[in-house]
Structure formats: C-alpha cells, structure tokens
Amino acid sequence: MSEASDPQTTGLRERKKARTRQLIQEHGLRLFREQGYEATTVQQIIDAAEVSESTFFRYFPTKAEVVLVDDFDPILVSSFLAQPPGLTAIQALRASFRDTFGALSDDETAAMKERNELVVTVPELRAAMLDQLSSTMQVLGEAVAQRTGRPPNDPAVRTLVGAVVGVAVAVELVLFDDPTADLVALLDEAMGQLEAGLRL
Amino acid sequence: MSEASDPQTTGLRERKKARTRQLIQEHGLRLFREQGYEATTVQQIIDAAEVSESTFFRYFPTKAEVVLVDDFDPILVSSFLAQPPGLTAIQALRASFRDTFGALSDDETAAMKERNELVVTVPELRAAMLDQLSSTMQVLGEAVAQRTGRPPNDPAVRTLVGAVVGVAVAVELVLFDDPTADLVALLDEAMGQLEAGLRL
DNA sequence: CTTCATCTGAAGGTAACCACCATTTCGCCG
C-alpha cells in the first residue's frame, strides 16, 4: 500500500514532527502573550511543551523564530494578480485584501487576530514583525510593478506600497485600543479612504 | 584625549558627557553596519570607543539603545501645528516634512542618511526601528487630530498617519538600492502622490 | 531484524547585563 505520488501518505513520523512543532509554537506564543517575550525563557517553553532543549532548537533555530509564522503574502499576491484589469492598483489591492481575509474560516480569523494582538501588544514582538513587513513591501511592490507594467523600483510603485502597508499596520494597531475590532472591515474602509486622497 | 580645553562654556562636564555618548554611538553604528548587529559585541564597541564596559552600560542601558537616536518627532509636530490653517492635513504634513528636513545642515543630513542607510541595510536594526515608528504614529496622530478637531482615535486619522509613515518608510528603503538618493525630494514627491490618491 | 531518523540529557561556550568598589576628573568655594 504505497501511494508513492501522494504526499499525503505522510507517515507517522511526519505527523509527529508537525505536531511537535505546533506544540512548541503554541506554548511559546501563549507564554509570550502572558509574560512578554523577553521575560519568557526557552526553558519555560520546553517545560510547557514537554520537549528537550535540543529539540526546541532543532525546530526553531532561534527563539524569535517561534513568532515568525509565514503569512499571507503569496495568497495576497496571487489574488492581486488575478483581479480584473479594469481596476486601479489600489482598487485591486483593496479587493484582494477583502478576498483573502474575508475567505478565512472562523478558526483562521481567530488565530490571526490572536497573533496580531500579541504582536501589537508586546513591544519585543513588534520588532520581529518589521522584517516581515519590509519583505511584504518588497513582494507587493513586485506584484504592483508587474500589473502596472512599471519597473519594480519605480518611486510611484514604492510610494503606493508604502502607503498601503502603512495603512495596514495602522489598522492592526487598532487592536491596541479595541481588541474586538473587525479588522477586515476597517482595512477595507481605510483603503477606500486612501484611494480618495486622504482628504481631511 | 587631548582636546584644546575650552573654558566652561555650558559646563565642561556636560560637553564631555555628550561627546562620550556620541563617541560610543558612532562606533557602535559603524560596527553594526560593517558586521551586523548581532555579530557585533559590546566589547568591540568599547574597544573602538575606548571606554569601559561600565561606562557603556551607563550611557546605554541596553545594546539596542545605541540605535535609538531620539528623532525629529517633536520638531515635526511643532512645525506641523504651525502650518497655515488653509492647508489640508496632508498638505500641512508635506510642508512640515519639507521644512524640517530641508533646514538641516549638511552634517545633520549626512548623519541622518548614514543612520537611515544602516537601519535599512541591517535586518536586525530594522527591528529596533519599529517601536519608534509606532510611537511616531501615535504622536503624529495626536497632532493631526488636534489640527482637524477630530478625536485622536478617529479611524480616518489613523489611516492618514499610517499611510504617511508607511510612505516615509518606503522612501527610506530606497537607500537600499540607491545610497545617494535625495530623501527630502523623494519624500516630498511621494507625499504629493499620496494627496492625489495614488492613481496608478 | 536492521537501519536510520529523531529525541534526549548533559555539559559547555558566549555575550549581555549587573553590583560593587577603587580611581580619576571636574565644579566650586573658601
């Protein structure tokens, strides 16, 4: 019984591996949220997850990696590139945000909000986010350049992407004041405002 | 250290203190740029700056603080609030950026560019910037709210500030490709584009 | 049963950071 071409034949080993990884990450994130990032030692994490220190570092080469859950960038980009050609770049971005985040299951939405709130609340974790942010800018910039037929280093492209990402961050920061906020709706509204030239 | 000893101008002690602080910071930033943040030990910094470890930690409670050069936020805010009332928020922000950064001396401009390039180039340092960024968003948000007579947590205000800060970051990231870029001009252009609704 | 990947436990390295005290340097005032 060997479905050789089916990667879903995972085997017990693979499943255990994934489970261990997830276990460590869950406990890590929980402890980070409860006590702060710096205040949480890997010792506490491995105690909670019941693995050895060696195992921890085999899965996460550094403590900070526990937070780096690779995100929605690829989904966002493909959604963006699939938007109808009539739209402006901003409109297309707005639509792909709506599509991507609107299509999430309740569980996924909750998990995302959980993680966002954690990142927004704990200063040390906000730091870890910036690298991901600049990478997001890079990726989005390439997509926008491709769609509009401009060079990827076009200042106008960069400005647009910077504004969009900045707005997205600003929306996430709302969680700081109001943890129950509906991020998808807020983001959509903000993008509309961006498009209208931010008249205030 | 054999400097021509200036008689008490504003207190020799104060000036020495400032000088030591600046010395440590200069060497720290240089080493960070040359070798990366993590790869640079405070031992190397204090060797280069010729101070003791105690002194280092007396000036900078943590290694990361070496990068946190207190910035232009207050100048920016007061300039913003002093703009003529006819302008929209974005126009006023644009003008205050132009005023603030255009008025810098050559030395200051060079220093700022140096620091920006460092922060943009070294991934570990970009992280340290984010806290400052969110604090900037906070401060700018309050100023914009005050000027427009809106509550500080108005979503529209947040969106505007998010976009502006995002654009500023995007402009800084240009240094990654082109270290000779004129940031002030680029920023001004980008702000104009923001105001026009980012049509692409 | 054999093989091979994974987990563990222990032991150690390194570097940030701190507490404490000796030493030097500066401000000031008699």
Added chain:
DNA sequence: CGGCGAAATGGTGGTTACCTTCAGATGAAG
C-alpha cells in the same frame, strides 16, 4: 589657587539565558 565634595569612569567578578555539540536511547520504516 588649592583642596573638597560630587560625579563620571574603570575594573572585577558574577549571573543569566541563548545556543551548540555530542554520545546514546528510542522508536519508526523496510
């Protein structure tokens, strides 16, 4: 101008936590 109190600096030793390495146990796969 000379010396005294305060402040800044230097050095020493120590703690903590991230991270590495490796020999050996465990359990899955064939």
